[in-house]
Amino acid sequence: MKESIYTIPLMDAFRSEDECPFCFLERQIEEHSIDFVLGSGASYMEDDIRAQTDAAGFCRHHYKKLYDYGNRLGAALILSTHFHKLNAELDTEIKKFTPGKSSLMKRFKKSGSEDAPATSIGQWVQSQTSHCYICDHIRSDYERYLDTFFELYKKEPSFKELFENSKGFCLTHFGDLADLADSRLGNKEKDAFYPALFQLMQENLKRLEDEVLWFTEKYDYRNRDKDWGTSRDSIQRCMQKDRGGHPADPPYESDR
Template sequence: MKENISTIPLMDAFHADDECPFCYLEREAEQHAVSFILGSAYMEDDIRAKTDATGFCRHHYKMMYDYGNRLGSAWILSTHLKKINEELHKEISNFTPGKSSFANRFKKTDSSAKANTSLGAWLEKRESSCYVCDHFRSIYDRYLDTFFDLYKKNDEFRELFRKSKGFCLPHFRDLIEAAEIRLGDEQKKDFYPVVFSMMEENMKRLQEEVTWFVDKNDYRNKDKDWGNSQDSIQRCMQKCAGGYPADPVFKMKP
């Protein structure tokens, strides 16, 4: 299989020798989306219509703020808040309190429960809506499909995969769920032992590296080599939850 526009990003991600190739792809996608929206795209009516409707999550608002284009962010927020305020007025106007009961007054508050009011449901939807997240979600499934296409047809990619450091736990979950759909029974017999061994081996490697970071801070080990442990904290965090906690702030180029 020759490399093409759909396979090159995935091949590049595996060549990067990262703790998780899908984290690598996610970072590329979100930085591209932030650069795009705060470049000149925020002046385009069709793009602004999308950002007005979806808004951004907390993480990507922070990325936008750090990026540095204050005027661009203000333009986006100006019309987005106009749309939110219109919707908020409608939701508040239509809000009807539920009937209280004596038993309900003794129930403990559970903020993790699903909303049981129309206003709460609207707010939940607003909180989970994000233009940048949607951008990655729109291509993520395609990356998973491309992964399995390459795995089944490309010897170079299979070798890259076998020599990789595995995946963060959230992306590992997605990979396993996709494998159940994309692989046949015989292919699963080959794939699962490899990826399971890879994950256990690399999770153990990280545990040993971060444990040595702790032990190295003991005065008795002060003259011993750090090995690969000095950046083990951020790599362990990535493996457990995804992302790059030690990344520098992503900023607009001067």
């Protein structure tokens, strides 16, 4: 298969021996995105990039990441134009806002019982908070990596071997692979893929169960002098396997 900007990082992620190669990739994408937004390349000074960050904004999680990164001036410049846009749009929304007519049924409805916002202001807020410049970038690249995964699986024996010898995936990415394989693979390919995927998950979830159990048993005085084995970092690896990410990572900071 011809190499692309997605094949090499994907192969490297499977060679990393991470608990989930796709979590490994998402961390790389996220860090590259933060560097792009606030790093030394000063993309935040480019009008087209600022227009995109003004429009999408950032989620709570990535605002914290951007704050930890350390470029205060860059963050302030991004926020200055983003808030200029927010204020202009809020003024427009408030001017055209009209409350809905009250009714007995509305009064008896539980708060949050419906997904759709009840007012135009609620709809506007939902539109503002449903996007994040970095989340959107991660999601887009992740989808391309999933496509590349199945292309490599079908065409590259060496990649299939990497997959079969990996530590499996976090539950979220395991679910994505199980769902997508149904439409991306032929019947014969599914007959090989699903048993391999399921065996990987069962073996590696059991491995982590044993490791974190030994972590707890090491606190028994009778095991004080016994070897920790691979259990010392089992807590964060179990957390990753269950919900993804790398919970023990320190804040990602600018190298300036």
